[in-house]
Amino acid sequence: MKHYSLADWLAYIEGKADAHQQAEMEDHLYSCAECLELYSTGIEINAAHFPGIQNQEFTDHVMNQITFAKGQGEEDGNALSQPHRKEKPYYRNQVFHYIVAAAATLLLMFSGVFQSITAIAGTIDSKTKNTSYTEGFITKTFAWMDSLEKNKEDDQ
Incomplete structure (x- = not known):
């Protein structure tokens, strides 16, 4: 089994690897824990270069709508504070x-x-x-x- 180096994974993360090599590396990640660890290290190294969340209010609004749609929201708008518990039917x-x-x-x-x-x-x-x-x-x-x-x- 061919293992890839940290430099190879950094090139993959930055998009510098060709399409064929990217496919091989993705398939390799499924079967190799050692290379998965190197890939995770490469992600941590490049974390500063990844784009951040631009509009946090939009994200909060979407998350509140999702939790209210599931029936877990509270009336004060804090949907994640306490989940709603359904009462079990008597026969359960x-x-x-x-x-x-x-x-x-x-x-x-x-x-x-x-x-x-x-x-x-x-x-x-x-x-x-x-x-x-x-x-x-x-x-x-x-x-x-x-x-x-x-x-x-x-x-x-």
């Missing part, structure tokens, strides 16, 4: 969500849904065997060992 409030969850829980509890679910779970639990995984594993292991011994006796 946490308390509303807690109330809905509590109401749904009470409704399900008093309608008997939870009781029927526990009854169904009890019947399913009573239908299944109460054997542990260890007991099942031991039983299957002994059955496998017995089948190996039976096969060994058959071979003799």
Whole structure:
């Protein structure tokens, strides 16, 4: 990767580089942090040569219109002092969500849904065997060992 010197970046900033070299340098800035730092240094060196704001009142007027258009302005004309906060709708409030969850829980509890679910779970639990995984594993292991011994006796 070709890096450019501070002199190259100063020539670029001052507009003294040809069009082809300017395009290459612009593409290079996207991928090289070192040259970006040199470019920033060149900008700081030439900051005194850049034109300043001629009419500050015009800029302030435009900025005030932008902030008033966004609905952030205040009545005294100081649009940037405090932003306007919109109030959240009631359904976006946490308390509303807690109330809905509590109401749904009470409704399900008093309608008997939870009781029927526990009854169904009890019947399913009573239908299944109460054997542990260890007991099942031991039983299957002994059955496998017995089948190996039976096969060994058959071979003799």
